[in-house]
Amino acid sequence: MAKISKTAAKERIELLKKELERHNHNYYVLNSPTISDFEFDLLMSELQTLEKIFPEFAMADSPTQHVGSDLNAAGTLEFVQIPHRYPMLSLSNTYSHEEMAEFCNRLEKTTSRKATYSCELKFDGTAICLTYRKGKLVHALTRGDGTKGDDVSRNVVNIRTIPTVLKGSDIPDEFEIRGEIYMPFEAFERLNAEKADKGEEPFANPRNAASGSLKLQNPEEMKERGLDCVLYHILGENLPFTTHSEAITAARSWGLPTSEYSEIAQSVDEVLAYIEKWDTLRKGLPFATDGIVIKVNELDLQRQLGMTAKSPRWATAYKFKPEQALTPLLSVDYQVGRTGAITPVANLEPVPLSGTIVKRASLHNLDQMQLLDIHIGDYVYVEKGGEIIPKITGVELSRRPADAALPDFPALCPDCGTPLERDEDEAKHYCPNSNGCPTQIKGRFIHFISRKAMDILAGDATIEQLYDKGLIRKLQDLYSLTKEQLLTLEGWQEKSADNFLQSIGKSKSVPFARVLFALGIRHIGEQNAKMLASHYGSLDALMDSPREELLQIDGIGDVMADSIISFFDDIENLATVEKLRDNGLQMAIEESGTSRLSDRLAGATVVVSGNFSISREEMKALVEAHGGKNSGSVSGRTTYLLAGEKSGPEKMKKAASLGVKVISEDEFYSIIKG
Ligand code: IVH
Numbered sequence: 001m002a003k004i005s006k007t008a009a010k011e012r013i014e015l016l017k018k019e020l021e022r023h024n025h026n027y028y029v030l031n032s033p034t035i036s037d038f039e040f041d042l043l044m045s046e047l048q049t050l051e052k053i054f055p056e057f058a059m060a061d062s063p064t065q066h067v068g069s070d071l072n073a074a075g076t077l078e079f080v081q082i083p084h085r086y087p088m089l090s091l092s093n094t095y096s097h098e099e100m101a102e103f104c105n106r107l108e109k110t111t112s113r114k115a116t117y118s119c120e121l122k123f124d125g126t127a128i129c130l131t132y133r134k135g136k137l138v139h140a141l142t143r144g145d146g147t148k149g150d151d152v153s154r155n156v157v158n159i160r161t162i163p164t165v166l167k168g169s170d171i172p173d174e175f176e177i178r179g180e181i182y183m184p185f186e187a188f189e190r191l192n193a194e195k196a197d198k199g200e201e202p203f204a205n206p207r208n209a210a211s212g213s214l215k216l217q218n219p220e221e222m223k224e225r226g227l228d229c230v231l232y233h234i235l236g237e238n239l240p241f242t243t244h245s246e247a248i249t250a251a252r253s254w255g256l257p258t259s260e261y262s263e264i265a266q267s268v269d270e271v272l273a274y275i276e277k278w279d280t281l282r283k284g285l286p287f288a289t290d291g292i293v294i295k296v297n298e299l300d301l302q303r304q305l306g307m308t309a310k311s312p313r314w315a316t317a318y319k320f321k322p323e324q325a326l327t328p329l330l331s332v333d334y335q336v337g338r339t340g341a342i343t344p345v346a347n348l349e350p351v352p353l354s355g356t357i358v359k360r361a362s363l364h365n366l367d368q369m370q371l372l373d374i375h376i377g378d379y380v381y382v383e384k385g386g387e388i389i390p391k392i393t394g395v396e397l398s399r400r401p402a403d404a405a406l407p408d409f410p411a412l413c414p415d416c417g418t419p420l421e422r423d424e425d426e427a428k429h430y431c432p433n434s435n436g437c438p439t440q441i442k443g444r445f446i447h448f449i450s451r452k453a454m455d456i457l458a459g460d461a462t463i464e465q466l467y468d469k470g471l472i473r474k475l476q477d478l479y480s481l482t483k484e485q486l487l488t489l490e491g492w493q494e495k496s497a498d499n500f501l502q503s504i505g506k507s508k509s510v511p512f513a514r515v516l517f518a519l520g521i522r523h524i525g526e527q528n529a530k531m532l533a534s535h536y537g538s539l540d541a542l543m544d545s546p547r548e549e550l551l552q553i554d555g556i557g558d559v560m561a562d563s564i565i566s567f568f569d570d571i572e573n574l575a576t577v578e579k580l581r582d583n584g585l586q587m588a589i590e591e592s593g594t595s596r597l598s599d600r601l602a603g604a605t606v607v608v609s610g611n612f613s614i615s616r617e618e619m620k621a622l623v624e625a626h627g628g629k630n631s632g633s634v635s636g637r638t639t640y641l642l643a644g645e646k647s648g649p650e651k652m653k654k655a656a657s658l659g660v661k662v663i664s665e666d667e668f669y670s671i672i673k674g
Contacts, residue, residue, distance in 0.1 A: 009050055013057045016047040019367065022427065024068030031208040034364055036383055037290060038322055039393050041093060043371075065309055069145035070126070070211065079150035079215070080610065080646040085176060086235050088129060088143045090310055091293065093317040097272055100294070103316050104268045107296065110313075111304055115296045117265040118244050119274040121282070122291035122317050123230050125182030126211035128156065130231070133174045135166040135254075142214065151646065152214050156181070158223040166254040172236055177251060179231030183210040184287045187226030198451060206288045228287070230259050243297045264297060275318050282320070291319035325358065325382045326396060327351035329374065332363065332407040336415045338443020339522055340431040344369060344409070346392055348382065353390065358382055361390045365427040366409050375404035415439045425559060435572045442467050444520050448475055452526050453518035454510050457503040465489060474572075475519075476579035478504055508584040512539070515585050519577070522563045531555060531632045532564075538588035539577065543568045552635040554650065600672050601628030605637050609651045610644030612665050619644075619668075626672045634660055642668050 004012070023040055027033045033040075044064065051058035058064075067090040071081065094100055108115060127143040140156035141149030157164055159181065183191070183206040191209055192202040203209035213225040234247040241247040245264060252258045261278075265271045275292050282289045296302050296314040305313040328349045335343045344363040351358055361382050363369050372395055374380065379399040380392045412419055413431035415438060420429040431437050434444075445463045449456035456478070466472045471485060481504070486497040510518075513533035517526050524532070535553055536542040542564070550561040567573050581587050606623045608616055608630060619642065620630045634641055634654040641647075641655040641662045655662050663671070 004050075004053075006054065009054045010057055013047065013050050013054070015367070015371075016043055016050070017062055019371070020044060020047065020063040024063060028068045028070040028211075031212040032204065033208070034362075035391070036322055036393060037319065038095070038383070041095070041319065042393075067143065067146040067310060070142050071144045071148070071150060079152060080648055081144065081148045081650075082139065082141055082151050082646075083148045084129065084141065084144070084146070085131075088127065088146050088149065088178070089307060089312060090146075091315055091317040092311045093291070093319050095319055095321050097275065097318075100271065100275065100316070100318050101268050104271060104294070107305065107313070111296070111301045113301070115298060115301050117271050118248075118262055118295045118297045119265050119271055120232060120259055120262040120293045120295070121278065121285075121289045122293045122319070123180040123182050123232075123259075124205075124207045124288040124290040125180040126207065126214055127178065128152075128181050128214075128229065129176055129178045130156070130162070131174070131176050132166060132171075135171050137162070137164045142211075150215070154219045155214055155216060155222045158219050159227050159229050161257040162229050163255045166256070168254045170240070170250070171254055172239055175234055175236035175239060177231045177256060178233040178235070179229055179257075181210050181214055181227055181229050182206060182287055183213065183225065183227055186286065187228075191225060200451065229257050231256050232259060232293075242299055244295055244299060244302070245297055247299075265294075279320060289320075291317045293317050322383045323353060324393070325351040325353040326379050327358075327382060329376060329378050329380045329392070331376060332369075334410050334414045336413060336431055336437065336439040338440060338447060339520070340413075340434055340437060340440050341428040342410070342413070342420060342431065343428070344407070346374075346380070348380070351382065353382060353384060358384075358390045361392050363392060366422075366429065367427050369407065369409070374407065375400060376407055377401045377404040413437060423559075435570075438467070441473065444475065445472060445478070447520045448478075448518045450518075453514055454507040455503075455514075456500075456507050458500060462500070474579070475576050476583060479580075479583040508586070510586060512586045512589050515539075515580070515587065516542070519567070519573075521567045523560045524563065528555060528560065533589060534630055534632045535635075537629060539581075540587070543577075549635065549637075552633070554633040554654075597622075597625040598672060598674070599627040600674055601626040601639075604628045604639035605631050606640045606642055607631050607634050607638050607651060607655075608642045608644075610647030612644040616644075622668075622672065634658065640668075 020040070020043055023033065023035055023043075027040075047062065048064050051062065051064060067088070094103065104117070129141045129143070129149060131138040137153070137157070139151055139153045140162075142152055143149055156162055185206060188203070188206040188209050195202050203212060209225075210227055213222050213227055216222040231251060232248065234241070234251060239247065241250065245262070248258050248262070263274055265274055271294055278289075278292055294316055296305065302312070302314040307313055330347045330349060333345045333347060335345055337343060344365070346361045346363050348359055348361060363372075363374070372392060374392065374395055377400070379396040381394040381396065382390050383393045384390045409429070410420065413433065416431065416433050416436055418431050418433035418437065421432050422429045431440065434440050442463055445467070446460050448454055449458050449463070463472070466481070469489060471481060472478060481501065483497045483501060486492045486500065487494070513530045516533050516539065517524065517529035531553060532542055536545065547561050547565060550556050550564060551558070577587075601623060604627075606628045608619045608623065612619050623630050623642075628639075631638060634651050636658055638655070638658070638660045641651060641660050642665070643652065643662050644665055652662065654660075
């Protein structure tokens with residue numbers, strides 16, 4: 001690494017930490033990475049080096065010291081979080097044969113005798129930890145933050161290859177087995193084709209599809225996804241094995257899915273030969289792999305080597321480098337997204353890469369451009385990383401032309417000319433002219449009509465057409481469109497006009513939570529809209545909410561709270577909301593269809609959490625049937641936290657701190673029976 005001053009190092013460390021945390025969140029929580037694993041590992045390794053040179057800036061909160069977390073923002077999805085019995089670690093990694101050989105040589109200096117190595121494929125999916133007791137599956141947890149994971153058992157039991165009951169003999173009384181849930185290419189392609197048919201955003205790669213599917217709220221939907229599993233690590237007290245491979249062979253005999261591609265290597269050379277062999281052969285596998293994992297096979301030697309805070313010292317991963325191309329950067333365009341976010345897009349000298357010709361690549365944001373130190377005319381490395389759109393991962397400085405100039409990041413919106421803004425905590429620049437910028441207006445309509453929002457039968461082209469003809473500017477304009485107007489437009493006929501208008505009419509009965517999502521408040525996604533709807537019950541209550549109350553809702557942080565407040569501070573948004581209300585859209589949760597059984601819960605707000613003898617939905621219906629109101633999160637206004645089995649620990653903690661009464665299922669029945 002070139003010499004760097006202390007001040008510059010401090011700044012760089014802060015930037016790298018922020019960037020790495022953001023990418024961890026994109027990868028593990030949103031299942032939507034914006035950089036490839038290789039780029040991520042490069043940033044991580046730079047941070048590690050800087051922290052080594054400047055230990056005074058190496059803090060415990062650094063991403064070099066903890067694994068990325070897949071835990072959803074508390075309360076956004078209803079999975080109970082359970083502590084891991086043994087921490088669930090990550091693996092150190094390398095991209096070079098030399099470093100791999102060094103790893104083995106160094107390790108052999110520490111162990112009391114020679115080690116052998118289990119060489120395995122590194123399956124590219126999402127980690128899972130299964131616990132079996134007396135031969136039965138007790139639960140399945142995601143890695144979470146490494147110390148606690150989401151309990152996804154109800155989804156995992158729908159994976160055909162995972163047995164809920166083991167067969168065979170000598171099964172330990174209790175053990176954990178860890179592995180990877182992955183989506184084979186065939187299932188991935190089928191899923192994306194279905195998504196395309198429905199006009200939904202496809203998954204960028206099988207890994208994202210696997211982890212997104214594992215966290216689906218509806219186990220039935222997840223059943224259709226064709227997930228598979230491979231298990232590769234057994235843990236427990238006093239297990240009767242002396243080697244890792246022996247343990248895996250036993251697991252296979254109990255009916256657990258294990259890899260058929262593992263081999264034992266006696267030496268570093270054999271390890272490297274395995275790597276070389278699979279670097280080619282993996283291309284013919286029916287599932288994605290992102291490298292090779294090497295593990296010391298002898299369990300006593302594993303114990304001797306131990307682990308660091310983040311990974312075991314007895315294992316490491318060799319990662320395959322993604323295919324790259326080197327090509328000149330011709331220019332940069334700046335695109336405006338539907339929420340006003342500006343994305344720089346590189347125009348490249350066309351170059352072949354993994355079977356297609358690449359002409360454009362994403363540069364994400366100004367930080368990313370600065371991180372790459374990219375200049376127009378530079379030879380740049382292009383990669384198809386985790387995503388569909390290729391991106392620039394590096395610059396070949398040795399080929400920088402003398403006249404190479406820094407690209408001019410625009411000060412004004414390329415679409416409407418408004419000065420761009422950037423919030424302190426955000427990577428992207430935004431055009432603030434949300435009510436006047438054409439791309440944003442059209443984008444708002446496209447979001448509003450989408451399936452998960454108002455579900456109006458129309459595509460992007462219809463919105464373009466209606467906008468271009470001046471028929472729509474504000475969301476409410478959709479509701480005053482007439483058949484005569486539509487029939488004047490190119491390509492419209494009686495039938496298509498009728499269908500479109502009928503679908504607009506039908507959208508008036510779309511429930512409040514989806515209307516709230518459809519409004520397109522920045523940062524408020526589908527799940528947050530659901531939570532807000534169930535907490536407040538109506539748009540009026542939400543609009544009147546003080547900031548402090550918004551912040552009390554699990555999952556709503558400063559950025560979202562500010563966004564909600566500024567949305568309802570905008571006079572044009574208020575006018576739109578009122579016009580939509582006049583048109584008959586649902587601006588409050590509809591009273592439940594269940595007839596009123598009693599008023600014993602009148603005025604009470606109940607938070608239902610955990611598992612009961614009836615489903616959670618039925619429980620909530622009972623609350624309403626007895627005059628109570630349901631809420632998704634515990635706050636000062638909560639009357640009861642109705643806690644079933646495995647009730648959310650965060651909710652319990654919050655109830656205790658706020659003095660909210662926690663009641664059991666039986667106590668609940670006593671209350672409603674009077
Ligand atoms: S062993 C304590 N073996 O790769 C180490 N991991 O980047 C336990 N992975 O967190 C992991 N294939 O999710 C191991 N054959 C394999 C693997 C594997 C994929 C994943 C696993 C791990 C990640 C590290």
